Amino acid sequence: MIATRLKENGQFSLVEGKKTTIIAPDELLEVELKYEKKGDKHQFEIEFEWLEGQSNEKFTIK
Secondary structure, three states, X not given: OHHHHHHHHOOXXXXXXXXXXXXXXXXXXXXXXXXXXXXXXXXXXXXXXXXXXXXXXXXXXX
């Protein structure tokens, strides 16, 4: 769903209770994915990193 929102709208929202945070990265977006398994515990992290005004090119999500 995040990839779809970024591709179609260039942004997505995080909602926690009554607080909404809109994430609207610039064109040059770095994504880091991390998966760990320790015994029965599974952890999956998605990290987005960008600098405002970094590029004039449109980003692509495939």
